Each structure stands twice: as structure tokens, then as C-alpha cells.
Amino acid sequence: DADxxxxxxxxxxxxxxxxMLECSQTKGHDRMYWYRQDPGLGLRLIYYSFDVKDINKGxxxxxYSVSRQAQAKFSLSLESAIPNQxxxxxxxxxxxxxxxxxxxxxxxxxxxxx
Amino acid sequence: xxxxxxxxxxxIVQKGGISIINCAYENTAFDYFPWYQQFPGKGPxxxxxxxxxxxxxxxxxxxxxxxxxxxxxxxxxxDSQPGDSATYFCAASPSGAGSYQLTFGKGxxxxxxx
Numbered sequence: 001d002a003d004x005x006x007x008x009x010x011x012x013x014x015x016x017x018x019x020m021l022e023c024s025q026t027k028g029h030d031r032m033y034w035y036r037q038d039p040g041l042g043l044r045l046i047y048y049s050f051d052v053k054d055i056n057k058g059x060x061x062x063x064y065s066v067s068r069q070a071q072a073k074f075s076l077s078l079e080s081a082i083p084n085q086x087x088x089x090x091x092x093x094x095x096x097x098x099x100x101x102x103x104x105x106x107x108x109x110x111x112x113x114x
Numbered sequence: 115x116x117x118x119x120x121x122x123x124x125x126i127v128q129k130g131g132i133s134i135i136n137c138a139y140e141n142t143a144f145d146y147f148p149w150y151q152q153f154p155g156k157g158p159x160x161x162x163x164x165x166x167x168x169x170x171x172x173x174x175x176x177x178x179x180x181x182x183x184x185x186x187x188x189x190x191x192x193d194s195q196p197g198d199s200a201t202y203f204c205a206a207s208p209s210g211a212g213s214y215q216l217t218f219g220k221g222x223x224x225x226x227x228x
Contacts, residue, residue, distance in 0.1 A: 040220055042120075042218040042220040043158070043216075048214060092157075096214075101214075102148075103216060107157050108155075108157050
């Protein structure tokens with residue numbers, strides 16, 4: 001987990017506020033991902049990035065945007081938070097060269113929208 | 115459409131017993147099947163993975179059994195210990211250009227009681 005860090009770890013915000021979740025990695029991986037975890041629903045992909053200039057929507061991208069500021073940094077933004085975006089958010093990385101399948105997850109951010 | 119179905123949702127096993135978690139998939143393009151282990155407050159971590167060219171893979175007390183014709187795979191935890199108590203996710207991904215795309219099951223919460 002220490003190779004993939006997420007900030008903040010916990011956040012409570014109000015409906016309508018803009019919020020940014022940040023992810024940094026020291027693994028040297030080129031690919032980065034944002035997932036959302038809800039109880040009983042598993043992990044669902046929000047956005048993924050193959051490199052700084054290659055960003056793609058995942059299964060549930062509506063209401064979210066991302067920015068890949070550098071190979072090591074990938075941020076997730078909620079432009080106008082709503083209560084059903086309350087969830088655990090995970091950043092993950094993988095290396096296209098050695099094993100694109102293997103994804104390494106950060107410790108997560110618990111977001112509550114009131 | 116849920117492409118990876120996981121059961122049971124929760125499982126209670128006595129210490130020393132065998133824990134079995136099952137997954138079924140629909141997409142015949144899947145050719146990589148990992149299991150992730152998640153402890154409370156942590157991100158998922160890769161536990162063990164299998165490709166369909168073998169029917170079984172064992173790592174310590176953890177074994178994946180794979181049935182390609184039935185499109186099913188399962189995780190067996192032998193001699194289950196309280197420290198194995200966690201949520202387990204199966205996943206699947208295709209090869210090639212889609213190898214980044216992990217589709218997760220909904221998870222199984224395992225509790226190993228002394």
C-alpha cells in the first residue's frame with residue numbers, strides 16, 4: 001500500500017461542493033485507475049489512464065472527472081457532489097510492460113456526501 | 115449486466131476448516147482470473163491468480179480451481195485461520211488490448227472463528 005498513496009483518507013462534504021481526491025504512486029507504473037466500492041457491489045471502474053495523455057472513461061464515469069498531472073499522479077474530481085457518491089474510492093496502478101493484469105491498490109478514501 | 119457472479123456473500127468458518135468461495139463468468143474472452151484479499155481499512159491486494167491453461171494453482175494454503183467448460187473458478191483456503199478473515203473478490207480480465215480491464219465479483223466476507 002505504501003507505494004500507492006491516497007489523500008485524503010476520509011472526507012465529509014456537503015451536496016453541491018466540488019471535491020478532489022488525489023493519488024500518487026512510486027511504483028513507476030504507467031497505468032492508473034480510479035475505482036468506487038459500495039457495500040455488496042464490489043469494485044467498479046470510474047476512469048483509467050494509460051499515460052499522461054491517454055485518459056478513458058470506465059463503467060461509471062458520470063459525475064466524475066480526472067486529471068493525470070504526471071505519470072505518478074492521478075486525481076479524481078467530483079464537480080458537484082451528491083449523496084449517492086458516498087462510497088470508498090480506490091486508486092490503482094499497473095505496469096503495461098510487465099503485467100497489465102496485475103493492479104496494485106492504494107488504501108482508499110472514504111467519502112461521505114451529506 | 116454482471117459478468118462475474120460471486121457466492122456466497124458471507125461465509126463463517128471454524129478455525130482449521132476449509133473456506134470455499136465460488137465465481138462464475140460469462141465472457142469467454144476472459145483469460146486471467148485473480149483473487150484479491152481486502153482487510154478492513156485497506157485496499158484490495160492480489161492474493162493468487164490463474165490462467166485457463168491450468169485447472170488448479172496452489173500457493174500455500176490458497177488454491178484456485180478452474181473449470182473452463184463450466185466457466186467457473188473457486189478459491190479454497192485450507193486450514194483457515196482467524197487472520198484470513200477479510201473480504202475476498204474474484205475478478206476476470208481478457209488478454210491483449212483489454213488486459214487492463216478487471217471485472218470484479220461483488221465480494222465475499224469471510225469470518226474465521228476460533
